[in-house]
Amino acid sequence: MKMNKLPLAILSDILSRVSSQSLLRFRCVCKRWREAIDDSYFRNSLHCSKERVLLHHEYGKEEIYISEIQEEAAMKMILIGKFPELKGYMLQGACNGFLLFGHWTDIENNPELLINPLAKEILRLPRVSDLLPNMSAIKLVCGFGFDRSANTYKMVQISEIDYDEETHTRTTGARVCNFKKQLWRTCKAPPPSQWLCSKSVFACGALNWLIDKRVKATLSFDLTSEEFSLIPIPISDDSYGATGMHEVGESLALFLYRISNTTHLETWVLKDATSTRREWTIKYRIDTVGKFYYVLGPYELEKLILHRWGDTCLYDVNKQRFTRCGTEDMALHRCRSVTLSLVSLEQLFGEETSGRL
Template sequence: MLGLSKTRSELPEMLVFDILSKLPVKSLIRFKCVCKHWSSSFQTPLFITQHHHNHLRNNNLNFIFKHSLGDSSPDLCYFNLFPLYTEDGQSFSLKQNIRLPFFDDRWRFPEVYGPCNGIFCVESEDNLALWNPSTRQFKILPQSSVQRPPAADYTEFESVGFGYDSQTYDYKVVRFVSNNYKNDNETKQVDLYSLNGNSWKEISVPEVSALGNSWYDNHVNGIYYWAASGANDVGYSCILSFDMVNERFSTLSLPGFNGGGFLEYELLLLNFNGLLGAVTFSWETILKSIEIWVMSGSWTKLFIIESVPGIDMPLGFWKNGELFFENSDGELVLFDPSTRELKNLGIHTCCKESMSIIAYAESLVTFN
């Protein structure tokens, strides 16, 4: 009788983890129970980065939608967050709203900055937190220990920036502070938070003022960007940037549009396929002209959208190059620049110009 040989086939470990890095976060959290090696490997910077890049490369994006509920008056409406779902790319739906711990005051909805590697910075008045919607982890940041001028009457917290230092694997938050005095004077400070140290420090103040626009992905390759204004400027004068590695501010020129006051032009900055992108449009024109620019050594105009009746506010890009807009009736619409087709998605808001959409790829980043 011939003996039977039992063979065992094993996949190389590198291939196994390459396969695992393409799975959803929900599956990987479950697979942490397989063995200690898998559990610890899922938390290495290399695996976390590979997993996030795979989801970005495959365009596996999730969308969070913010809109107002309640009364149509801006003073009486309140806000909620919802996951924005689609099964076929044609029909869209909102499911259960997202609750943010520590930010549960519906009348003072927090600003959301990011995403940066799939996580967000959440701000409400003087409170800040980091949030990973994929793992549902939430970390409230400590109050800043930076000393304020003793003669200041009160302090206001202004623009925020949030990004990643790839050299030290550290997430950092930049916050601009205005110290106000009874004689109407003010002084500026800038605080910088490090997740690695879980602490704040004071850094130098730039010569221009950052004009915050949350709900857009302003972090590109370790640098955070703000539209900025000089001391005597009515509108935008430049773009302010902060390098998360060397912790320094710098400025760059605006794209080539006819800049004006805030009531005339709007400038939205965003991450456009790994490059700094800019969306410019006018508030004044009924048939708006919307320009899309990208920075690659210099500003290049990618395309222009002209004379589309009924659209108001650009909200961001869908997976295939289409753009989300809020229309003049407060409804969410999707615009295809190639066909100029405008599709109503059946989602509306009570208060005009209150919609926002954030796209992000899943992340395993933890705050421990």
């Protein structure tokens, strides 16, 4: 039986196992395939992509690329979309295939942008000026994630209110947007901190930001309780240095360097960022043979993408093996490991979402 003659349910089940990138091409095969792929039930329920890709966006540019990773071969940069609205913007968060961008220089006059690069959709998410009138945003960071308990997406804005030059401490205010209720509200501000990483990591039902290493903690926002908390990180002394956080296997993972006679990259995992115990456990210890790698994120099962200038590789944690891939002329330090999705922003948030928030 030909594929275009299959019952729709069987055709949808087969296509649900195909990658998001391939589905974009398959939409052009025939009218029946396009209808199956564009069906809202298929996109929202059947095709739940967990494939991870290396996404690349250079600050201020309109192009979004993904890197095709091939073992023992150079990576290929694939353009997946141009968005003129991204000029002046940088990536601040990602969740379920949606990307959150914030303006880097003029945050008062430029709203956050929510983009689905595969579906070529973009939503403007303006702020509500009367919620926090004293927040003359000197600096603003955002996060975007999914609250399973309420079955809705939420966005958080953390804005700097004051800065103490003597203690180098920032006082901040915060608010959260519930997309289902299409409502903004203020929430209790996070604890004062010295520095907050602009990129958030969504894991275990919480948004997480890495704080200045002198604080030795991460800032976590529980999307269900809508409360901030500090989670101490497992750094015992100054011989440790944090290189970043990622979501690995649905857990929050922190990557630390242990510097002694040799260099080790350690992966610590927080099983439940919303738990009251909040205990870190070490999952991997990688001998990097004296080289300092940045972790760009997970790739496939039990593999990590490691990068240093002129040297990018996949590390198989089970086989403890490095496989080189990439070229030195690629700006991979700007990449981020994300999932892609065909789910429409319009289907999730409605046609007039940006006007109602």
